[in-house]
Amino acid sequence: MTSSAQPDPGLPLDMIIFGGMGDLAARKLLPALYMAHLHGNLPHGTRIISTGRQELGREGYLAFVEEKSRAFISAENFADDAWQSFLRLIDYVRLDVQQDDLAALAQASRGGAERVFYLATAPALFTTICDKLAAAGLVDRQARVVLEKPLGRDLASAVEINEAVGRHFAESQIYRIDHYLGKETVQNLMVLRFGNSILEPLWRAPNISSVQITVAEEVGVGSRAGFYDSTGAMRDMVQNHLLQLLCIVAMEPPSSLAPDAVRDEKLKVLRALRRFNLGTIARDTVRGQYRRGVAGNQEVPGYPEEPNVPAGSGTETFVALRTYVDTWRWSKVPFYLRTGKRMGRRSSKIVVEFANPPFSLFPEQSPGGVANRLVIELQPEEAIKLQVMAKEPGSGMHMQQVALNLDLQSAFSQRRAEAYERLLIDVVRGRLTHFMRRDELEAAWEWVEPIIDGWGALGEPPRPYAAGTWGPPESFALLARDGYSWFE
Incomplete structure (x- = not known):
């Protein structure tokens, strides 16, 4: 070497x-x-x-x-x-x-x-x-x-x-390389978390009640079926993109922005992720596979009809799961991950749901509603929105949810480079912070592999969902039993 x-x-x-x-x-x-x-x-x-x-x-x-x-x-x-x-x-x-x-x-x-x-x-x-x-x-x-x-x-x-x-x-x-780590909003999440004193004290249980991470694609497998059928959504998206986003949300403050300082904290998150067994795999994970439907205002084939997909393929094109980061900061806070192809629209976002006030002064406020959310949109547009409750104009104390929008496009005059451009410049300049270290990669596989093996042991086929929708019904039930719903 x-x-x-x-x-x-x-x-x-x-x-x-x-x-x-x-x-x-x-x-x-x-x-x-x-x-x-x-x-x-x-x-x-x-x-x-x-x-x-x-x-x-x-x-x-x-x-x-x-x-x-x-x-x-x-x-x-x-x-x-x-x-x-x-x-x-x-x-x-x-x-x-x-x-x-x-x-x-x-x-x-x-x-x-x-x-x-x-x-x-x-x-x-x-x-x-x-x-x-x-x-x-x-x-x-x-x-x-x-x-x-x-x-x-x-x-x-x-x-x-x-x-x-x-x-x-x-x-x-x-x-x-993981191109999600080159997105401006993903990198801005580090500044949002660790550069603002108003957020860091709240960034923990019990102030945060749940976290959702969604990476939804409108496209199908297209010409990649030969590769994709041997890979599936868990290997293609969860093992890298979604787990890296989870790490940035859940990590402790690093001692500096030096590459190993940041990656040390991400590794701690991966090692603190709760492991699955056959019982929790059956209860807390959902596999799906898209069927014929309408996407982008046109009828599209289901995964089994795509060119080069083997007959009877059991490859998942959708994954949803619930997991926990077993640390003091995140005790009992569920993290919901979701990714899929041929979904309702192209959308990648992180949704941090804050706990509701312990007692509501406003009778019309729904006990199950979420008063405050931080929505970090990664694509197709990059934006950060804090949803808060505000009084509607007029008499009475009628409330409505409004968004405080951090407009990254107009706030800065500098050009916003695309993810691959930014990461290639980092490579040229020798900057390792936004790239995975060996032990990170292997820790991610250590967590993902038992889930894939468990699916094989359980022998259940992926749940069907129509192209152009948001996945199989079981993924909505996954959240509903905890009193939550996917944020679209």
């Missing part, structure tokens, strides 16, 4: 993308790198070297970028001169990592350059790629490697990948 060092701002950068012909590179990585280039956030002398198995040559690959990536750059951010100068940064190396050595890549990469290796490939290739990078002499103390999710499909495979990558890269050189 090499020792690590901070990036040298005086060195040129080679950003090397494995899987450069893939959907992720075309839709996310290359547009994000263009935006970083447009705003001067790439080091002078940066080159982008994409690899793929196709015999394209550089000009053929640039035509691919024009066709596939340019459409994901908004008109207001597109400048022809900047685009042309960005294209001049790009090179292409034909490479089949399973068959070829990396001599051609070593020849294309410059001696003395800092290298960032972005592994936008199937996780099964991570070990092979890292072994061959080391064999080709491309790994040095300045190199960094970015690993895309899902990192493994269970604890054993995640440990195997971590050990294989760790043979060649120090932990401080490994960037396990």
Whole structure:
């Protein structure tokens, strides 16, 4: 294993993308790198070297970028001169990592350059790629490697990948990316919690009665059915995105913003999550699978009818569950997690419900109603809203819930970078705070894996729900028995 060092701002950068012909590179990585280039956030002398198995040559690959990536750059951010100068940064190396050595890549990469290796490939290739990078002499103390999710499909495979990558890269050189951690509002949650004295004293039981985290997608599996059917919603979304959001909500104040200080506190949350057994899996988790319905004002097929989905597939496209963080701060506070495809609309949010006053002066106030909520919206728009009760105009003391809206769009004049752009800039600058550490990843798998195994032992198929709805009825019953309902 090499020792690590901070990036040298005086060195040129080679950003090397494995899987450069893939959907992720075309839709996310290359547009994000263009935006970083447009705003001067790439080091002078940066080159982008994409690899793929196709015999394209550089000009053929640039035509691919024009066709596939340019459409994901908004008109207001597109400048022809900047685009042309960005294209001049790009090179292409034909490479089949399973068959070829990396001599051609070593020849294309410059001696003395800092290298960032972005592994936008199937996780099964991570070990092979890292072994061959080391064999080709491309790994040095300045190199960094970015690993895309899902990192493994269970604890054993995640440990195997971590050990294989760790043979060649120090932990401080490994960037396990979760694009949710690059969202402005997610990062702002740290400031909201720990930079405001009015919230921190309330951020605990019994002041908070429950927490909801929802990541809902309107789209189906589309062309990803081959990958998705072997993965499912638990591995694809809960094990990484939702658990990372839960950690930020539930963590204790870190001693500093240093990467390990923040990640130490997140790890404590993962280790404090209450473990499931067969009884609680049956009671407190819901698996679902979408059926034919209406989404986006058009009829869409159910999961079983999607192309490349095996007949009789039992893969879940929806998960809802109730769990607890067994610490003094969160004693007896339920955390409800929910994610799914083909749901009512695209929506990701964190909803913190505060406890009601112990005695109401206002007879019309419903005993089961929630007076105060903090709603942190992550997508499609980013916003933070505090819902409070206010008096309606007129005589009498009639109340209505209103929202105090933190308008992040108008409050700041600075441009709001997209998640991948922000995280790629962090990689370039050597900032690890918003990336998962090895022990975090493995702790998440330790919690998730018994649930997946329990579903297999119970043998119950996923509950059906119509596309365009908010999941199976059982997910609503999960909250209703505690006196809550999902916040839509």
